[in-house]
Amino acid sequence: MSTLTRHLALLRYLAADLLRAQVFFLPTLVFLAVLGMLNSGDPGPPLSNYQGTALVIYPVAAALTMVICNAEDPVQRQVSLVTAGGWGRVLAALVTLAVLALLMLTAIALLVPLIVNPRPQPPSLLLAGALAHLGSGLLGVALGLLCARPLLHRPVHAVSTILLGVVLVIFLGRIPPIGNLMTLLEGADGRHALGTLALNLTLSAGLLAATVALVFALGRKRL
Template sequence: MSERAGGSPARTLAVAGYLADDVVRSQRYLLPLLVYVAVLGVLFGGDPGEPPGAWPASALALYPMAAWLAVIVANTEDPVQRTVTVAAAGGVVPVVTGTLLVGLAGDLLLVALPMGWPVVFGGHPYPPSVLLLGGVAHLACAVTGTAVGLLCARPLVERIGWSFCLGTAIVVVTAVQPWLPPVGVAVGALAALGPPPFAAAVLSLVLALGAAAVVWTVERRR
């Protein structure tokens, strides 16, 4: 089957569903999820305060967690299983796109936790404009993490130890630069209660799509 046919939306969604089920069954997501919930428990414990509260810190914490999750999704199959999945899907496109979609779906779940926590359990009002700011900023950090995770996983980085070292280095170097988009700009907008960082969110999506394109190029040439 041609690569073009393999990229049909229905086939891509089927692959995404298969990969998501594989991730859930492997339970490898539990460790980053538990670590993330523990971090949020510390940040939002007691009264989270008036907005932005702990959102700048939770958005920054979301960055490495999303990268970690993306590595788990991309590495959920070993190379032999991946080859079988690519053949069954009709090409590399639906598999790489499905991997990206599962990572982005995980981002939405991770974003929902810090967004809902102070609203549900806090005693201060969070108006719609502030919620929009928080949502856009958290999404920018999460999607950027997904881009980093895809670039640090198979087929680009074969060994999980190197994935961890490379991902940690990228996150540390980029997260501490407040002027650097998308993460630095998004966290800065949250801290200053500025306008929603839509440009940073769009850039994060471009980075994620670019990372997926790099993965597709490498895997297609193997």
């Protein structure tokens, strides 16, 4: 069996287990509720709605990643480790599943304002929204990995760490990749902010890669 085939099989198994556990429901519902509130009544231009959802997707992605990593009970996880061939492959599948969930939420956040406000929009608006949501969301995925097993086992510690991550972002003010989103997502089409948003996304991707390496190293010692 090739590496890709094994990865896809493990990914399908983890996704099916996540759907059975239904632990993804609460963070997804929170995100959809915020999205609905932002687009109720006269929602205004899509870019202004992207400000709210791009900020909210950070803690939501963290919570989703945490529940994705914790969906299996410890006994199931040990079976997965043996079947998959090690912690590295399981971690890769978990990160892939978390990023796929982030992509789905991003697509919903981008399309709903366009459906509610069906006017011709420049491609730069969608691109700016996508970069903003992915930059914020990937940082949330990184935070979620730090809050899940095998690093944190107690739910109270995991939730507290996510809340601490949100407070830290607020405390840091306009420091990227999240603090400058409110300023960047202003204007008519977001064309002016594409370069900075791309840098934000690159920074978040780098932080996620570093977090994956850290979780892999620590997980090998704890599993």
